[in-house]
Amino acid sequence: MTHRVASGWLLLPLLLSLAIPVQAHDPGLSAADVSIEPNQMRAHLLFARADILSLARASDLDQIAAQALLVRVDGREVAPVRVSVQRDDPADFQFLLSYRLPQAGQLDIDSLLLPRLARGHRQYMALRDQHGNVIAERVLDAHTSHLHADLIASSQTAKRPWSQFLRLGTTPVLGCLLIALAAGFWFVRRFFS
Amino acid sequence: MVLWLAILTFGAAWIGCSPSHESPPTASATASSTPAGRAEADFTACNIALAPLGDTDPIDQQIHRLQQQARVSTNSIAALDQLGWLLVARARDSFDPGYYKLAEQCALCMDARQPHAPEALLLRGHALHSVHRFKEAETLARELVTLRGSSPDYALLGDALMEQGNLDEATRAYQSMMDKKPGLEAYTRTAHMRWLRGDLSGAIAVMQMAVDASSPRQPEIAAWVHVGLALYQLQAHNIQDASHLLETALVLRPNYAPALAARGRLLLAEGNAEDAAESLRQAANLHPLIETQWLLVEALRATDQSEQAQGVERQVIERGPLEDPRTLALYLATTRQNVAAAVRLAEKELDTRQDVFTWDAIAWTHRAAGQLEQAYTDSQRAVAQGTQDARLFLHAGAIAAESGRPAESKRWLEQAAATQQMLFPSERRELERQLDGLRSHVALRTPEHPGLATDASEGRSR
Numbered sequence: 001m002t003h004r005v006a007s008g009w010l011l012l013p014l015l016l017s018l019a020i021p022v023q024a025h026d027p028g029l030s031a032a033d034v035s036i037e038p039n040q041m042r043a044h045l046l047f048a049r050a051d052i053l054s055l056a057r058a059s060d061l062d063q064i065a066a067q068a069l070l071v072r073v074d075g076r077e078v079a080p081v082r083v084s085v086q087r088d089d090p091a092d093f094q095f096l097l098s099y100r101l102p103q104a105g106q107l108d109i110d111s112l113l114l115p116r117l118a119r120g121h122r123q124y125m126a127l128r129d130q131h132g133n134v135i136a137e138r139v140l141d142a143h144t145s146h147l148h149a150d151l152i153a154s155s156q157t158a159k160r161p162w163s164q165f166l167r168l169g170t171t172p173v174l175g176c177l178l179i180a181l182a183a184g185f186w187f188v189r190r191f192f193s
Numbered sequence: 194m195v196l197w198l199a200i201l202t203f204g205a206a207w208i209g210c211s212p213s214h215e216s217p218p219t220a221s222a223t224a225s226s227t228p229a230g231r232a233e234a235d236f237t238a239c240n241i242a243l244a245p246l247g248d249t250d251p252i253d254q255q256i257h258r259l260q261q262q263a264r265v266s267t268n269s270i271a272a273l274d275q276l277g278w279l280l281v282a283r284a285r286d287s288f289d290p291g292y293y294k295l296a297e298q299c300a301l302c303m304d305a306r307q308p309h310a311p312e313a314l315l316l317r318g319h320a321l322h323s324v325h326r327f328k329e330a331e332t333l334a335r336e337l338v339t340l341r342g343s344s345p346d347y348a349l350l351g352d353a354l355m356e357q358g359n360l361d362e363a364t365r366a367y368q369s370m371m372d373k374k375p376g377l378e379a380y381t382r383t384a385h386m387r388w389l390r391g392d393l394s395g396a397i398a399v400m401q402m403a404v405d406a407s408s409p410r411q412p413e414i415a416a417w418v419h420v421g422l423a424l425y426q427l428q429a430h431n432i433q434d435a436s437h438l439l440e441t442a443l444v445l446r447p448n449y450a451p452a453l454a455a456r457g458r459l460l461l462a463e464g465n466a467e468d469a470a471e472s473l474r475q476a477a478n479l480h481p482l483i484e485t486q487w488l489l490v491e492a493l494r495a496t497d498q499s500e501q502a503q504g505v506e507r508q509v510i511e512r513g514p515l516e517d518p519r520t521l522a523l524y525l526a527t528t529r530q531n532v533a534a535a536v537r538l539a540e541k542e543l544d545t546r547q548d549v550f551t552w553d554a555i556a557w558t559h560r561a562a563g564q565l566e567q568a569y570t571d572s573q574r575a576v577a578q579g580t581q582d583a584r585l586f587l588h589a590g591a592i593a594a595e596s597g598r599p600a601e602s603k604r605w606l607e608q609a610a611a612t613q614q615m616l617f618p619s620e621r622r623e624l625e626r627q628l629d630g631l632r633s634h635v636a637l638r639t640p641e642h643p644g645l646a647t648d649a650s651e652g653r654s655r
Contacts, residue, residue, distance in 0.1 A: 025288035026324035118515040120291035
């Protein structure tokens with residue numbers, strides 16, 4: 001059975017590449033990195049230049065950037081307090097948006113440009129806590145352009161200093177220390193008994 | 194003391210075994226050379242490939258399961274490979290090209306974990322080819338052929354070359370593919386190549402072999418080959434056979450958009466605009482290809498639904514530049530709207546592919562812009578491979594006529610008329626107009642009107 005499945009997969013590349021002539025187009029792929037920090041949220045969006053220029057002229061980019069996300073905190077819309085566009089790279093545009101973030105429970109983010117981009121465009125969105133841990137991620141498209149996060153639940157998960165500490169590369173050191181301690185106790189106990 | 198020992202040992206074991214939680218995979222992707230390259234590379238390809246999609250189709254559960262496997266499996270390359278091809282299957286099934294982008298990310302993730310794995314090269318090459326990045330696909334295919342040289346590698350190379358108009362080398366690649374593994378996938382390519390070379394009966398014979406080799410266990414693929422054969426049969430005036438093949442395709446795969454679009458085309462050719470509009474409307478809803486929408490506009494106008502036609506036309510003009518610039522260029526040139534944009538779109542397409550259909554689009558837009566000599570040069574390239582296509586013939590005939598080459602025009606227009614069932618209604622009207630022009634020109638060349646002195650210029654051009 002396993003062998004049959006494996007052979008089936010080997011055939012797939014051939015069978016699935018029958019599309020002659022090719023009728024798809026390059027729909028593009030973008031990324032949104034959203035960081036939750038104390039009292040604020042920063043969003044960093046990265047689009048291929050050609051994708052954005054299909055929507056607007058270069059002179060209208062600030063307006064496009066300001067409209068890129070719809071952010072709601074506990075159901076209430078929050079507008080960006082700062083919007084900037086980086087045009088340094090010849091291939092990309094980067095949108096940087098900052099939001100004031102009150103003590104939040106439920107965070108909802110809608111990516112508003114997706115329905116206006118080419119059919120099939122995808123956006124990878126990741127939401128990170130202040131330590132850089134991913135607390136939610138999803139590939140969005142025009143139909144599913146929404147990311148939800150329960151910030152209370154994720155902050156409770158994050159408030160585990162030991163586990164955070166252990167994850168920051170100290171795990172092997174501590175593990176070794178504990179093993180050494182255990183071995184020491186065992187040796188002392190055996191020696192003195 | 195024993196208790197302490199137990200606690201310490203357990204603690205050490207717990208720390209040692211503690212999973213890495215949600216930290217994203219650390220493999221970094223190779224940056225793509227496309228404009229979207231940085232967007233794709235800044236977040237690692239693995240993050241994107243393995244992130245939840247949020248879709249609800251049953252196939253999405255399979256995708257989710259493979260994503261989980263790829264996260265934890267010791268043989269993550271195999272899981273990613275399966276995931277990538279499942280995403281390709283999803284793209285074909287849903288007509289959503291976004292899945293090709295995700296398949297490409299799978300391939301980049303595989304490449305990051307195991308550089309130059311042939312499986313990753315093939316998957317990425319196929320994804321790139323599917324989103325019209327033919328040059329990049331060709332580069333990967335050449336690497337694959339050198340590295341491994343299996344049947345799918347030659348298929349990818351042939352596909353990339355064919356789209357770029359390099360038919361001789363594409364034929365050799367397909368021949369290598371056929372030598373290594375004859376079968377449905379090789380038959381479809383051989384049939385298309387024969388058709389491109391002007392051998393319609395040869396194409397029908399080989400596509401029939403593909404139909405015979407297809408299986409209802411793979412309904413989408415079986416439906417696709419039936420549609421391909423139906424269009425060849427329509428061109429060969431075998432209307433009954435074409436109709437039967439399309440019905441079979443729709444049984445194999447109900448609501449299959451390519452079959453519905455082809456049925457609409459067939460019905461329009463038969464003059465049944467009412468049913469054609471319905472079939473095309475369904476096809477365009479399922480898969481809004483610019484070409485299908487163009488046909489729908491014509492069917493709606495033929496049935497006096499001009500308001501709806503305008504709505505669809507608006508979509509064609511809005512979405513065309515992104516999704517199918519070549520077809521939009523043809524549409525604009527045919528309807529004589531925004532000709533400057535049509536020329537620009539067609540010329541830009543040449544950066545992507547240089548096949549006969551791109552040369553035809555360039556020729557037709559130059560003709561609309563009144564650049565007749567340039568249009569004539571371009572149209573010569575469009576017909577150079579001998580492709581028997583009514584649209585190519587119509588355009589070549591119209592351009593030859595308008596650039597003062599009536600004898601040549603007559604030859605092309607007669608060939609277009611012989612297969613005019615393949616033309617859209619507006620193109621058939623254009624054909625009639627051109628033929629009328631030709632007839633009146635012949636009438637003018639009576640002894641009383643000793644001609645428009647075109648023979649000498651035609652001699653030069655030939």
